[in-house]
Amino acid sequence: MPRLDSHTQKYASVAENLIVLTLAWSVLAFGAVYPWAYWPLIGAVIAIAALQLPKSTFPAGVMPLSIAFACISVAIGLQLIPLPLWVIGALSPETVVALRQLDVGVASGVKTFHSLSIEPSATARGLLFVAASCLLLLSTVVVCSTRGARLLAEKLLALGVLVALIGIIQKPLSTGKIYGFWQPLGEGVIFGPFVNRNHFAGWMLMVLPLAIGLIAARAAEKASQYPMTLRSRVTWLGTLDGNRLVLLVGASIVMAMSLVMTTSRSGMILFATSIAAISVCVVFAQRGFRRAVMLFFLTVVLIAVIAGVGGSIIANRFDQTDQDDIGGRVNAWKDAYEIAARFPVTGTGTNTYGSATVLYQRRNLALHYSAAHNDYFQLAAEGGFLLAVPVIAAALLLLRVIVRRFQEPSSVATHWIRLGALVALLAIAAQELVEFSLQIPANAALSAVVCGIVLHKRHLPQTSAP
Numbered sequence: 269m270p271r272l273d274s275h276t277q278k279y280a281s282v283a284e285n286l287i288v289l290t291l292a293w294s295v296l297a298f299g300a301v302y303p304w305a306y307w308p309l310i311g312a313v314i315a316i317a318a319l320q321l322p323k324s325t326f327p328a329g330v331m332p333l334s335i336a337f338a339c340i341s342v343a344i345g346l347q348l349i350p351l352p353l354w355v356i357g358a359l360s361p362e363t364v365v366a367l368r369q370l371d372v373g374v375a376s377g378v379k380t381f382h383s384l385s386i387e388p389s390a391t392a393r394g395l396l397f398v399a400a401s402c403l404l405l406l407s408t409v410v411v412c413s414t415r416g417a418r419l420l421a422e423k424l425l426a427l428g429v430l431v432a433l434i435g436i437i438q439k440p441l442s443t444g445k446i447y448g449f450w451q452p453l454g455e456g457v458i459f460g461p462f463v464n465r466n467h468f469a470g471w472m473l474m475v476l477p478l479a480i481g482l483i484a485a486r487a488a489e490k491a492s493q494y495p496m497t498l499r500s501r502v503t504w505l506g507t508l509d510g511n512r513l514v515l516l517v518g519a520s521i522v523m524a525m526s527l528v529m530t531t532s533r534s535g536m537i538l539f540a541t542s543i544a545a546i547s548v549c550v551v552f553a554q555r556g557f558r559r560a561v562m563l564f565f566l567t568v569v570l571i572a573v574i575a576g577v578g579g580s581i582i583a584n585r586f587d588q589t590d591q592d593d594i595g596g597r598v599n600a601w602k603d604a605y606e607i608a609a610r611f612p613v614t615g616t617g618t619n620t621y622g623s624a625t626v627l628y629q630r631r632n633l634a635l636h637y638s639a640a641h642n643d644y645f646q647l648a649a650e651g652g653f654l655l656a657v658p659v660i661a662a663a664l665l666l667l668r669v670i671v672r673r674f675q676e677p678s679s680v681a682t683h684w685i686r687l688g689a690l691v692a693l694l695a696i697a698a699q700e701l702v703e704f705s706l707q708i709p710a711n712a713a714l715s716a717v718v719c720g721i722v723l724h725k726r727h728l729p730q731t732s733a734p
Contacts, residue, residue, distance in 0.1 A: 280414035283320045283407060286312065288423045290404075291713055295431055295471060298446060299462050300709035309709055310400045317403040324410040327725035329669035336662035337402040343655045344395045344618045348388055350381040360384065360652070362610040366627055385617025386624065394619030397709065401716045408720025417685045417721045418485070421478050424717070428475035429519045432526035435460030435468060439529055459530045462708070469535025470705025472527040474692040474718050477542045479520045480566065481688015484550060485681040486513045517568060524573040534702050538695045543570055545691050597641045597702060599631035604640035606630070608648035615652035624649065639707060643700040669723055682726060689721040
């Protein structure tokens with residue numbers, strides 16, 4: 269295992285703090301959905317990458333994954349290359365049909381060249397977002413491999429508590445404006461700094477499992493170090509180690525309460541699923557007092573959230589017959605499927621779904637769907653096989669590296685933090701079946717950092733010779 273000098277660790281420390289500040293900016297600036305917020309976000313990510321990546325060595329398995337990320341960027345770039353219309357017609361006949369309705373130059377015959385994307389400027393922005401997310405992921409891998417993941421996870425937990433408190437305090441005082449003064453440009457039920465409560469839930473779904481992983485890590489490390497008598501176990505909660513564990517549990521309860529207070533059904537279901545998944549891992553991986561401590565605190569989190577928010581409020585949310593909401597999503601999925609079928613090879617262009625639905629939305633015409641409410645259908649519609657192939661390849665490589673990390677020897681803390689981060693990724697991936705949280709820059713940035721935590725492999729610091 270490579271050893272690192274103090275100079276490398278210093279740079280990693282600076283990069284770690286920059287990552288946290290960048291995530292804080294993105295989430296507190298209304299999810300970074302406005303240009304004045306997402307351009308500084310992209311600039312900060314580039315600065316972090318410039319600080320960390322040029323002379324860094326990736327852990328085993330990450331280099332092929334970075335090549336796959338580059339292939340995704342190349343595929344999006346191909347959608348931007350100007351081509352003769354007859355070539356576009358041969359590759360994707362429906363693209364020419366769409367361009368004749370969207371581009372006056374093409375319709376009039378003045379333009380004989382165009383890109384495969386029906387809206388090149390939107391696709392160029394999409395390429396920047398994808399490239400920035402990949403750079404942030406790789407930078408996080410390097411930082412965590414140098415310094416470990418615990419400090420970064422704890423800082424993300426502190427940020428999560430701040431965001432949760434904003435949501436909890438703002439809800440009873442809400443006048444329909446974020447922070448009491450910002451009127452969102454789009455429609456949605458606001459919560460915390462987000463225009464849409466489901467996007468807030470998606471952000472919390474990534475921080476909460478990480479916090480639970482920290483709880484499990486501390487319990488696994490410390491609980492078994494004390495005598496096995498009942499008195500000593502109770503006394504242990506009053507020690508510094510016990511207090512830190514209780515503090516982690518309290519922070520998790522605050523974040524979980526904020527998530528449930530959104531009444532986002534996808535958020536609540538996946539939060540409960542995350543708790544259940546980590547509990548199952550605890551049952552199979554731990555024994556004796558450590559298992560009891562972990563399960564006790566996980567149960568405390570769940571019960572405290574239900575008691576704090578109110579079981580009746582949660583039940584009523586699921587009892588509501590919201591056929592318009594369900595039907596709207598199903599109709600959006602059908603439209604997305606049909607758009608994907610019209611553009612099977614090259615897609616409409618990354619980040620162009622809102623433009624495509626101007627022409628091809630056939631259902632629920634009272635609303636314009638700028639997103640498919642299913643990122644997998646939207647990926648197929650916007651990218652076709654051109655983008656789907658490298659994305660699937662990257663997903664398979666990602667799965668391979670994740671399996672490899674869990675097979676490699678690591679500390680107890682690293683194992684549980686990595687497991688929490690993995691559950692977070694699975695939770696947001698599941699939510700994308702019914703939402704589009706990862707299209708929000710703040711959520712995309714956080715998902716990249718969480719993925720980097722999963723993929724890191726701790727290097728040893730360099731020690732001087734005796």
